[in-house]
Amino acid sequence: xxxxxxTDDIVALASGGGTxxxxxxRLSGPQAEEIAGLASGGAAGRAAERxxxxxxxxxxxxxxxxxxxxxxxxxGRSFTGEPVVEIACHGGRLVTRRVIERLLECGARAAGPGxxxxxxxxxxxxxLTQAEAxxxxxxxxxxxxLRAAHEQLEGGIGRRTEALREDLIGLVAHLEAWIxxxxxxxxxxxxxxxxxxxxxxxxxxxxxxxxxxxGRILREGVRTVICGRPNAGKSSLLNxxxxxxxxxxxxxxxxxxxxIEETIVLDGVPLRLVDTAGLRGEAGGIERxxxxxxxxxxxxxxxxLVVRDATLPAAASEVELPAARRVVTVLNKADLGxxxxxAGGGGIFLSCTRGDGLDPLRQAIRxxxxxxxxxxxxxxxxxxxxxxxxLRRADESLVAAGVLLESGAAPELAALELRGxxxxxxEIAGKVDSEEILGAIxxxxxxxx
Numbered sequence: 001x002x003x004x005x006x007t008d009d010i011v012a013l014a015s016g017g018g019t020x021x022x023x024x025x026r027l028s029g030p031q032a033e034e035i036a037g038l039a040s041g042g043a044a045g046r047a048a049e050r051x052x053x054x055x056x057x058x059x060x061x062x063x064x065x066x067x068x069x070x071x072x073x074x075x076g077r078s079f080t081g082e083p084v085v086e087i088a089c090h091g092g093r094l095v096t097r098r099v100i101e102r103l104l105e106c107g108a109r110a111a112g113p114g115x116x117x118x119x120x121x122x123x124x125x126x127x128l129t130q131a132e133a134x135x136x137x138x139x140x141x142x143x144x145x146l147r148a149a150h151e152q153l154e155g156g157i158g159r160r161t162e163a164l165r166e167d168l169i170g171l172v173a174h175l176e177a178w179i180x181x182x183x184x185x186x187x188x189x190x191x192x193x194x195x196x197x198x199x200x201x202x203x204x205x206x207x208x209x210x211x212x213x214x215g216r217i218l219r220e221g222v223r224t225v226i227c228g229r230p231n232a233g234k235s236s237l238l239n240x241x242x243x244x245x246x247x248x249x250x251x252x253x254x255x256x257x258x259x260i261e262e263t264i265v266l267d268g269v270p271l272r273l274v275d276t277a278g279l280r281g282e283a284g285g286i287e288r289x290x291x292x293x294x295x296x297x298x299x300x301x302x303x304x305l306v307v308r309d310a311t312l313p314a315a316a317s318e319v320e321l322p323a324a325r326r327v328v329t330v331l332n333k334a335d336l337g338x339x340x341x342x343a344g345g346g347g348i349f350l351s352c353t354r355g356d357g358l359d360p361l362r363q364a365i366r367x368x369x370x371x372x373x374x375x376x377x378x379x380x381x382x383x384x385x386x387x388x389x390x391l392r393r394a395d396e397s398l399v400a401a402g403v404l405l406e407s408g409a410a411p412e413l414a415a416l417e418l419r420g421x422x423x424x425x426x427e428i429a430g431k432v433d434s435e436e437i438l439g440a441i442x443x444x445x446x447x448x449x
Contacts, residue, residue: 009035010111010119011103013096020091025099027085027108028116033072036085038106039099040070044085047072057089057099065098066090080116081123121430128430129157132384136219144268145218148382157208157383158429164204165425171197172418179411198402201421205395208383215382217302221263221270222369225297228307229317233332236352237307238262238275267366274301298322303368310334310349314341326368330361390427397421 009029015022027036036044043055052069059065069088078084089099104110114135121131133152140146151157171194226234242262260275276294298304299322308317310331329347331338335354342349348364350357383391401417404410 009108010115011100011108012111012116013100014086014116015091019093022088023091023096025087025089025096025103026111026116027087027103028078028080028082028111028119029108030083031107032083032085033074035103035106035108036070036072036087039102040068044070044072049074049077052088057087057102059098059102060105065102066095068099076123079125080119081125082119127155127158129161129387129428130155132386136384139219141221141263141270142218142265142268145270148215148218157387160204160208161387161425161428162431164201165422165431167197167201167204168418168422168425171201172415172422175411175415175418179415195402195405198398202395202398205391205398209388209391209395211382212385212388215384215387217269217369218382219384221272222302223274223300224271224303224305224365225274225276225294225301226305226307227276227294227298227319227321228330229309229319232307232309232317233330233350233352234307235260235275237305237330237332237350238273240352240355240358241271241273266362269369271303271365295322298324302326303328303365305330305365306347307332308347310338310342311336313339314346328361328364328368387428390424394421394424397424 007030009027009031011025011027013023014026015024029035033044039057040055041058043053047053047055047070049072052071055068055070057065057068066089071086071088073079073084073086076082087099089095100110117126117131117134120126121128126134130153133149136149137146137153140149175194226237228234238260241264262273264271264273274297276297301324303326304321304324305328306319306321307330308314311333331342331347331349332352334349335351335356338349348357348361350361397417397420401414401421404414404417
């Protein structure tokens with residue numbers, strides 16, 4: 001399938017919506033230059049490629065809609081791989097709408113969501129991982145997420161999965177050549193060495209799968225739930241971390257009845273802070289619902305910040321929470337005096353009113369999450385959920401192939417599993433081509449010479 005066969009031309013606003021000084025409108029398709037020419041009095045056809053050319057977009061009656069700059073991309077040298085005309089016009093809502101309406105009158109149609117990127121993929125300008133990276137780049141909330149998106153857009157994930165596919169193509173080609181052409185005296189190589197080669201591919205898959213959690217965190221943020229008993233200082237901690245008065249702070253128990261969510265960035269990683277209702281047994285009806293939601297949020301958390309009152313005995317601030325892998329205990333109100341129960345530590349001493357202890361708290365969060373360049377610097381490539389599912393299916397097929405080979409089953413069954421793994425890996429970048437295997441058989445083993 002190829003977008004080169006498309007007969008329609010699409011147009012859409014490529015810059016953000018709203019009012020701005022300049023807006024960018026993109027037109028793509030086989031007749032893009034002609035359509036833009038109709039709207040601009042032939043200026044598009046006269047424009048030098050990749051050079052901004054001043055022109056006027058006029059309506060059907062010849063009245064000027066806007067004075068614009070046209071940039072024409074010919075011969076597939078564009079983002080979509082098709083002829084493209086980009087129009088930089090004034091950024092008012094009315095003027096951009098009128099320019100687009102004029103292009104629609106001249107023969108274009110409105111582009112669907114992601115259609116420009118889809119055409120870029122279908123025309124071989126991007127693989128699927130790079131196409132997904134376009135959206136990651138747009139939605140990045142932190143420097144690390146931005147870096148990971150750039151790495152993926154430059155083909156980081158595609159290169160790694162392609163290398164695994166090449167290894168696997170060699171395995172499938174060798175096994176199927178041995179099965180189909182026994183007269184060629186091909187070394188079956190299906191013993192320990194073949195199994196070791198399968199293990200090598202699985203190790204590469206495992207390395208990519210190990211980035212799945214980091215990828216989720218970069219794209220969604222660390223779900224950080226602040227919990228504890230009433231009046232321990234949960235809302236004060238939220239405000240302190242945000243640097244603003246987001247939550248109401250009161251000495252009255254049960255002030256927070258529902259969850260409040262905000263986002264901060266720590267060491268390049270977004271933390272989705274969730275302030276929750278205080279946990280106590282004697283709560284009323286509405287407060288009980290807040291507590292139920294607190295426990296629900298705690299069960300979904302990537303990180304729990306458990307706030308306890310440092311002035312009270314340890315038993316007085318104890319709370320029952322779902323088990324969590326990452327927990328940081330915050331001993332608030334340390335400026336008012338620390339109860340002897342906490343003399344040996346047990347958490348990060350903090351004063352939300354004075355800000356004392358904020359830096360140690362941030363450091364504790366870093367350590368709990370393994371944040372920072374030292375931990376994340378080599379993992380700029382981080383797979384998403386779709387990649388993870390493809391990799392898991394590939395790994396399962398490789399495991400099954402190994403079991404079949406070791407059990408002495410018909411090698412054709414193992415070959416089918418290896419092909420399944422190859423197909424699953426190919427789905428990541430959008431490449432599934434059985435002709436590659438045939439090509440490898442005839443080129444590597446000189447069949448039929």
